[in-house]
Amino acid sequence: MIKQILIVEDNEDNSLLVEKILAYYGFGTTVALNGKSALAYCSSHQPDLILMDLSLPDMDGIEVARLLRENTRYQKVPMIALTANTMRGIQERAQEAGLNAFLTKPILPSDLILLIRSYL
Amino acid sequence: MKNPFSPFFAFFAAHRGYGTAAAIFLVGASLSFVAFHLYQLEDKRHAQQEFHKLAHDRLAGIRAFLLADPQQLSWIENWFTASENTIGMRIRIEEQVQGEHRSVHPSPSSTPNDSALFPEDWRYRETFKLGPRTLEATVLATPDFIARHLAPHWDILIMGLLFSGFMAFHVLICINRQLLVEKKVRERTNELAAMNTLLQEEIHERQRIEQDFTQAQQNLKRRHEALEYFARFNPSGLQDAIHQITLRTAGVMQIDRTSIWFYEMRKQTPVLSCASLYISASHSLSHFQELTATDFPRYFEALSQHSPLILPSPHNDVLNRELDSYLSSLHIRSKLDIPIVFEGHLLAVLCCEETRKNREWLLEDRHFGQIIADIIAILIEQSARRKAEKALKESEERLGFIRQKSIDGIIAVNEKGSVISWNFGAEKIFGYNEREMLGQSLALVLPENSLLLQDISTKPIELKSRHKDGHLFPVEISHSCWKNGDLYFGMVIIRDITERKENEKRLIQAMREAHAANEAKSEFLATISHELRTPLNAVIGFNQCLLMGMDGPLNEAQRISLKKIEKSSFHLLTLINDILDLAKIEAKRMELEIRPHNLVNLIVSCVEEMQPIAKQKHLALSLELDEPSLLLEMDKFRIRQVLMNLLSNAIKFTEKGSICVRILTETHRASVQVQDTGIGLTPTEIEKIFHPFSQADSTITRKYGGTGLGLAISKKIMELHRGTISVESTKGVGSTFTLTLPRKEEGA
Numbered sequence: 001m002i003k004q005i006l007i008v009e010d011n012e013d014n015s016l017l018v019e020k021i022l023a024y025y026g027f028g029t030t031v032a033l034n035g036k037s038a039l040a041y042c043s044s045h046q047p048d049l050i051l052m053d054l055s056l057p058d059m060d061g062i063e064v065a066r067l068l069r070e071n072t073r074y075q076k077v078p079m080i081a082l083t084a085n086t087m088r089g090i091q092e093r094a095q096e097a098g099l100n101a102f103l104t105k106p107i108l109p110s111d112l113i114l115l116i117r118s119y120l
Numbered sequence: 121m122k123n124p125f126s127p128f129f130a131f132f133a134a135h136r137g138y139g140t141a142a143a144i145f146l147v148g149a150s151l152s153f154v155a156f157h158l159y160q161l162e163d164k165r166h167a168q169q170e171f172h173k174l175a176h177d178r179l180a181g182i183r184a185f186l187l188a189d190p191q192q193l194s195w196i197e198n199w200f201t202a203s204e205n206t207i208g209m210r211i212r213i214e215e216q217v218q219g220e221h222r223s224v225h226p227s228p229s230s231t232p233n234d235s236a237l238f239p240e241d242w243r244y245r246e247t248f249k250l251g252p253r254t255l256e257a258t259v260l261a262t263p264d265f266i267a268r269h270l271a272p273h274w275d276i277l278i279m280g281l282l283f284s285g286f287m288a289f290h291v292l293i294c295i296n297r298q299l300l301v302e303k304k305v306r307e308r309t310n311e312l313a314a315m316n317t318l319l320q321e322e323i324h325e326r327q328r329i330e331q332d333f334t335q336a337q338q339n340l341k342r343r344h345e346a347l348e349y350f351a352r353f354n355p356s357g358l359q360d361a362i363h364q365i366t367l368r369t370a371g372v373m374q375i376d377r378t379s380i381w382f383y384e385m386r387k388q389t390p391v392l393s394c395a396s397l398y399i400s401a402s403h404s405l406s407h408f409q410e411l412t413a414t415d416f417p418r419y420f421e422a423l424s425q426h427s428p429l430i431l432p433s434p435h436n437d438v439l440n441r442e443l444d445s446y447l448s449s450l451h452i453r454s455k456l457d458i459p460i461v462f463e464g465h466l467l468a469v470l471c472c473e474e475t476r477k478n479r480e481w482l483l484e485d486r487h488f489g490q491i492i493a494d495i496i497a498i499l500i501e502q503s504a505r506r507k508a509e510k511a512l513k514e515s516e517e518r519l520g521f522i523r524q525k526s527i528d529g530i531i532a533v534n535e536k537g538s539v540i541s542w543n544f545g546a547e548k549i550f551g552y553n554e555r556e557m558l559g560q561s562l563a564l565v566l567p568e569n570s571l572l573l574q575d576i577s578t579k580p581i582e583l584k585s586r587h588k589d590g591h592l593f594p595v596e597i598s599h600s601c602w603k604n605g606d607l608y609f610g611m612v613i614i615r616d617i618t619e620r621k622e623n624e625k626r627l628i629q630a631m632r633e634a635h636a637a638n639e640a641k642s643e644f645l646a647t648i649s650h651e652l653r654t655p656l657n658a659v660i661g662f663n664q665c666l667l668m669g670m671d672g673p674l675n676e677a678q679r680i681s682l683k684k685i686e687k688s689s690f691h692l693l694t695l696i697n698d699i700l701d702l703a704k705i706e707a708k709r710m711e712l713e714i715r716p717h718n719l720v721n722l723i724v725s726c727v728e729e730m731q732p733i734a735k736q737k738h739l740a741l742s743l744e745l746d747e748p749s750l751l752l753e754m755d756k757f758r759i760r761q762v763l764m765n766l767l768s769n770a771i772k773f774t775e776k777g778s779i780c781v782r783i784l785t786e787t788h789r790a791s792v793q794v795q796d797t798g799i800g801l802t803p804t805e806i807e808k809i810f811h812p813f814s815q816a817d818s819t820i821t822r823k824y825g826g827t828g829l830g831l832a833i834s835k836k837i838m839e840l841h842r843g844t845i846s847v848e849s850t851k852g853v854g855s856t857f858t859l860t861l862p863r864k865e866e867g868a
């Protein structure tokens with residue numbers, strides 16, 4: 001069965017890139033362009049893994065992750081942060097909110113796939 | 121040194137009479153014996169000659185007789201035997217027949233066996249022929265004969281001994297008499313010497329008394345002169361007066377160390393500070409020593425009795441022990457201390473110290489010391505009064521000046537709050553002049569002044585006040601008041617702070633703006649980082665996708681172009697990272713997370729990570745450790761950044777050879793060395809490499825890549841750690857980069 005991955009990413013180019021890579025490696029993808037649509041999608045569907053950009057137009061990606069973790073259905077779903085933010089401390093904050101891993105942009109396709117495969 | 125044999129010599133000297141007598145007697149006796157013996161020998165020789173003559177005559181007679189009638193032999197024999205006793209000689213005649221001796225006379229049968237009676241040296245032999253017969257005649261002297269011819273000379277021996285005895289006795293008597301005389305002379309000489317000494321002592325005693333008398337007269341004169349001098353003297357100040365008194369007192373009282381010490385209270389502890397010290401031996405005048413009551417409690421207690429103190433004290437051993445270190449360190453043998461007291465207060469102490477002898481402090485010494493002490497007391501008191509008067513005058517003048525010239529308002533009020541003094545500053549601030557305000561209530565200008573009277577804090581307070589023209593403005597007020605019985609005096613110092621208040625407001629505003637700007641800068645850095653990375657993500661990501669062949673196979677030209685894009689985009693990424701780091705440091709936004717980390721582990725992981733890259737270039741990358749672990753306070757992430765930068769530089773700039781990483785531990789710091797055998801640096805290049813964008817040579821950037829920012833960032837990071845980074849290098853041989861980090865001491 002094809003694994004479904006939710007990509008939360010506001011930048012179209014970047015979401016396109018991630019979709020392309022994941023599709024190439026045989027994953028099913030859905031893109032949410034902001035926090036609200038991500039939460040809405042999650043309430044009706046059950047993705048196997050979530051790739052979360054941390055700076056979204058409407059809310060903080062970390063906040064989205066925390067809200068998802070409060071839901072019993074999402075307590076075990078792997079979540080990977082993808083961000084261009086390199087400020088110190090953000091990685092720790094992400095970890096506290098329940099994100100499993102952290103990738104700094106720019107990402108390499110090989111790194112991303114390696115990380116996803118370690119969870120799925 | 122005493123001769124150990126001297127008692128023997130003395131004994132022999134005292135009894136030498138007996139010795140000499142004995143010696144003389146012995147010598148005399150010996151001589152007597154020798155003479156006696158010589159006589160004896162001479163006698164014997166004479167007697168033997170006599171004997172030989174007699175024997176020869178006798179034998180001649182016998183021979184003649186026998187020659188006439190040889191048959192008469194037996195007859196002769198009888199005749200001789202009969203006459204043996206009368207003559208004292210025995211004659212033996214032996215005949216040699218066929219080699220054998222045969223006694224002819226006496227006949228063998230009648231021969232008495234008494235040959236032992238005849239001494240061997242009293243014999244006479246003769247041989248004569250009687251026809252064919254050979255006869256041997258021997259004449260032996262009988263003891264009777266010997267006794268008759270050889271009588272011992274006892275008289276010589278006895279006379280000799282008697283004479284010796286007499287001589288010895290005479291000598292003994294003479295010597296003993298001489299000894300007696302000698303002894304008498306000695307006794308007499310001793311008596312005379314004793315008498316002489318006694319006389320000399322008497323003379324000395326008289327001279328001493330005369331000297332003492334003269335001395336006493338001189339002392340008195342000197343003391344008188346000194347007192348006259350003090351009565352007239354005109355010192356330039358108290359210190360000068362004290363020095364002069366010390367000098368004079370030392371001379372007059374003939375003291376080795378004379379000093380005057382001021383008694384003061386310092387932080388509730390009594391202290392004696394030396395105002396003047398004169399040492400007569402070296403003619404040196406000095407001061408500045410101190411004694412405190414904490415070190416010498418009993419001494420201070422003794423001084424508080426206000427009476428002269430003689431040290432070492434004859435009846436206070438505890439005090440002596442306490443002062444022992446002081447006295448012995450200065451070699452003081454006796455000491456007289458006179459407290460200088462004025463109206464029951466101890467002001468100072470006059471110390472007279474003797475180092476050469478144990479001086480007996482006389483009553484006159486003490487009296488004179490007391491007079492000097494009184495003079496000093498008066499001088500100190502005068503000086504203090506003069507100083508106080510001067511200070512008071514100055515203070516009054518100063519106060520008047522301040523009051524009038526001050527731009528602060530200085531106002532005095534009485535207990536009702538009415539103004540009793542109003543200065544020029546107050547006039548400037550409130551617009552009322554002194555005439556208008558005297559006697560008016562302070563409430564006219566300070567409506568809130570009741571608050572002022574309650575609050576007696578020492579801090580200035582801020583109040584609203586009213587100007588003559590009616591407008592209100594802020595003032596700062598310091599106030600104080602004295603209450604002495606019914607007497608009340610309040611003093612208010614007022615400053616117009618309108619301008620200061622405005623300045624404060626402006627300052628707060630400026631600070632807020634600066635803070636906001638700083639926040640904005642920080643925000644800007646974060647944003648720019650994000651904004652630059654986001655497009656770069658798409659560039660690198662899609663490029664990678666193409667390179668991986670996601671969109672179909674590539675021809676060689678396409679692959680080369682994509683590789684160029686890849687290389688450039690990674691370079692751009694590094695540049696962005698470095699520039700942001702540098703910007704953070706320049707904006708002082710780089711915050712270190714200082715925690716204890718194991719530097720060794722960190723270095724090991726860096727070296728392991730770089731090992732594959734070194735292997736690609738066939739370089740040996742080695743690690744030398746002197747300790748298995750080294751905990752240091754540092755930001756692990758940043759130090760790692762520096763180490764990785766140094767390692768990648770070393771690999772990048774080394775074509776062949778090795779790279780060695782070393783950790784050196786010292787007490788206060790730890791050093792890390794990265795040594796390579798690369799291209800090296802010239803001194804001019806070394807000067808530039810730690811500055812941003814100044815890779816030693818711009819051609820290098822093209823050849824080796826890199827941003828030229830790594831070392832500048834590393835230097836900043838090391839400085840933030842209070843560490844250093846430095847390099848030693850020889851062009852073409854290699855470079856050694858050294859990092860040092862401060863190290864806290866164990867357990868600190």
